[in-house]
Amino acid sequence: MRALPFSTLLTVLTLLALPVRAELSLLNVSYDVSRELYKDINPAFVAEWQAKKREGITLNQSHGGSSKQALSVAAGLEADVVTMNQSPDIDILVERGALVAADWQRRFPHESAPYTTVSVFLVRRGNPKGLKDWSDLARPGVSVIVPNPKTSGNGRYTYLAAWGQALQKHGGNAAEARKFVAALFKNVPVLDGGGRGATTTFTQRDIGDVLVTFENEAALIADELGNAAFEVVYPPLTIEAAAPVAVVDKVVDKRGTREAATAYLNFLFSPAGQQIIARHHFRPRDPAALKQYAARFPPVRTFTVENALGGWANVQKTHFADGGIYDQIVEQR
Amino acid sequence: MARRYKNVLPGFPLTLGYTLVYLSLVILIPLTAVFIKAADLSPSQFWAVVSAPRVVASYKVSFGLSLAAAAINSVFGLMLAWSLVRYSFPGKKLIDALVDLPFALPTAVAGIALTALYAGNGWLGRFLETPGVKLAALWLRLGGSAETAEYLAGFGVKVAYTPLGILVALIFIGLPFVVRTVQPILEDLDTELEEAAASLGARRWQTFRHVLLPILLPALLTGFALAFARAVGEYGSVIFIAGNIPMVSEITPLMIITKLEQYDYVGATAVAAVMLLLSFVLLLLVNILQAWTSRRIRRGR
Numbered sequence A: 001m002r003a004l005p006f007s008t009l010l011t012v013l014t015l016l017a018l019p020v021r022a023e024l025s026l027l028n029v030s031y032d033v034s035r036e037l038y039k040d041i042n043p044a045f046v047a048e049w050q051a052k053k054r055e056g057i058t059l060n061q062s063h064g065g066s067s068k069q070a071l072s073v074a075a076g077l078e079a080d081v082v083t084m085n086q087s088p089d090i091d092i093l094v095e096r097g098a099l100v101a102a103d104w105q106r107r108f109p110h111e112s113a114p115y116t117t118v119s120v121f122l123v124r125r126g127n128p129k130g131l132k133d134w135s136d137l138a139r140p141g142v143s144v145i146v147p148n149p150k151t152s153g154n155g156r157y158t159y160l161a162a163w164g165q166a167l168q169k170h171g172g173n174a175a176e177a178r179k180f181v182a183a184l185f186k187n188v189p190v191l192d193g194g195g196r197g198a199t200t201t202f203t204q205r206d207i208g209d210v211l212v213t214f215e216n217e218a219a220l221i222a223d224e225l226g227n228a229a230f231e232v233v234y235p236p237l238t239i240e241a242a243a244p245v246a247v248v249d250k251v252v253d254k255r256g257t258r259e260a261a262t263a264y265l266n267f268l269f270s271p272a273g274q275q276i277i278a279r280h281h282f283r284p285r286d287p288a289a290l291k292q293y294a295a296r297f298p299p300v301r302t303f304t305v306e307n308a309l310g311g312w313a314n315v316q317k318t319h320f321a322d323g324g325i326y327d328q329i330v331e332q333r
Numbered sequence B: 001m002a003r004r005y006k007n008v009l010p011g012f013p014l015t016l017g018y019t020l021v022y023l024s025l026v027i028l029i030p031l032t033a034v035f036i037k038a039a040d041l042s043p044s045q046f047w048a049v050v051s052a053p054r055v056v057a058s059y060k061v062s063f064g065l066s067l068a069a070a071a072i073n074s075v076f077g078l079m080l081a082w083s084l085v086r087y088s089f090p091g092k093k094l095i096d097a098l099v100d101l102p103f104a105l106p107t108a109v110a111g112i113a114l115t116a117l118y119a120g121n122g123w124l125g126r127f128l129e130t131p132g133v134k135l136a137a138l139w140l141r142l143g144g145s146a147e148t149a150e151y152l153a154g155f156g157v158k159v160a161y162t163p164l165g166i167l168v169a170l171i172f173i174g175l176p177f178v179v180r181t182v183q184p185i186l187e188d189l190d191t192e193l194e195e196a197a198a199s200l201g202a203r204r205w206q207t208f209r210h211v212l213l214p215i216l217l218p219a220l221l222t223g224f225a226l227a228f229a230r231a232v233g234e235y236g237s238v239i240f241i242a243g244n245i246p247m248v249s250e251i252t253p254l255m256i257i258t259k260l261e262q263y264d265y266v267g268a269t270a271v272a273a274v275m276l277l278l279s280f281v282l283l284l285l286v287n288i289l290q291a292w293t294s295r296r297i298r299r300g301r
Helices: A003-017 A032-053 A066-074 A088-095 A153-169 A174-186 A195-203 A215-225 A249-255 A258-269 A271-279 A287-292 A311-320 A325-331 B012-038 B043-050 B053-086 B092-099 B107-118 B125-129 B131-141 B146-153 B163-188 B191-199 B204-233 B236-241 B252-261 B265-300
Strands: A024-030 A057-063 A081-083 A115-124 A144-147 A210-214 A230-233 A237-243 A245-247 A301-303
Touching: A024 A032, A024 A066, A024 A258, A032 A057, A032 A195, A032 A215, A032 A258, A032 A271, A057 A066, A066 A081, A066 A088, A066 B252, A081 A088, A081 A258, A088 A311, A115 A153, A115 A215, A144 A153, A144 A195, A153 A174, A153 A195, A153 A210, A153 A237, A153 A301, A153 A311, A174 A325, A195 A210, A195 A215, A210 A215, A215 A230, A245 A258, A249 A258, A258 A271, A271 A287, A311 A325, A325 B053, B012 B265, B043 B265, B053 B092, B053 B163, B053 B204, B053 B252, B053 B265, B092 B163, B107 B125, B107 B163, B107 B236, B125 B131, B131 B146, B163 B204, B163 B236, B191 B204, B204 B265, B252 B265
Parallel strands: A024 A057, A024 A081, A144 A210, A237 A301
Antiparallel strands: A081 A245, A115 A210, A115 A230, A115 A237
């Protein structure tokens, strides 16, 4: 109860404390685990802008849980752009105070999502439990680590991945999908608040046989901890998570930063931006970048919330709202 | 009361005025906002939110474990305060300072440290979770039967990611409250009282039960109430060690955060309002109990 207003306050205070400069500046409000990505994107964009416009520009970043960050912007944090990991966190800015135009998904290519990632399994070396497909995760005696779908976008995608693939396997039978997802969540011993928390539980506390997380997070774990302890398993069918971006119209019109903000987001879709994105293990949209880093991104059959599950609004209502299917499943554990 | 007593501070109306304004600004207005926001719901909607099975389970976890933690702290906090006041030993100053550490530590740090310690691969967790296995091995080596060994192997306590872990975290953050409220009373307490009791033939237990405890009880209750209040509102440290399994180890503050993350402000404030009410009622009860016990002592004297 305390953590949320406090972090918001802290962000606001930090921004207030920044010296007032005549120089052009942009604030990018983003989700938790995009830190490393934007640390590389920003200097590259600044260099390009300076070369083109002959004027300086400063990029400020704010990171935190995706929904929490969206709430801060809705409450008045003056973000020029938002870069989130699920579209409901931008839709809320359309609903609350019309900060973002309703057609934000059509403003940039690929539904305004410069990259995607997929949900994968991270298992312990040698895959001792032989986990290959989603159905293995629901077997008795398998322990699965997943972040809390109620508080984490990563967890929500995992839940939806399990649901969607079960739906396809059983020819669209929702009752079967529900039975499967319920069995899977019976195997979850810890529900961490966010993706990084789940990573810690799996890698540092040695809990669980498998961690279900995004491909880029799995790659990061392998980079940080060495490939010796863990291996990545690609299930035959999984969910594709697109990371949407938008210009916050009300803010850029007030601050006169629309041109820069638009250029910044366009940079994400440019070949240079797509290169950086691919280096950070996010699947780029640009075929050239994808080809160059093909070894990192094995082809995998995917579905999305939009094409298989009836869109985010529907998913939120039927699955994650209070009393929704997720609540019903976990209450019956 | 013939003459008006001259106070150091300005008179009663001004003092009360300040008290009310300050209390309103700092406590009442923010709390009213919670209730006003929660009033956006119709009574039946409100009831549906606050009586959802997951939320009710979280009340049990939060309030039950907070009461348990405060009770445990009352016993051990009293012992700690006693040894700090009554005895002098090397390192006493250090231990006295250590007591305050849970106040100063960011709660998330406490949570991470406790989790690392009590997880199955932690320093303490590894001995707690699987002592049965070692015991069984020993039993077999001593020539015991396999069935008994199998039975023994089942022994062990999981602390991290269970309600027990939450209890450990709540005990950790609540300890200073009891020690610091009981300590000054103990310091004021003359040993002569105990000597008198002893010379009148009281046994040690009788002295404690009939002489010391009645004097200490009001302070002990205050400490209990403070430790309890802190534990109910605690989020940072618990969230790491709880495991957050629905219906088992979800605390009420997590339910509030969960609702906020889903943009459900109103639902969050509804649960918050219930939490406030429950805490207020419990604290009021403790205060009444405390007033009653201190009246009894004054009468006894």
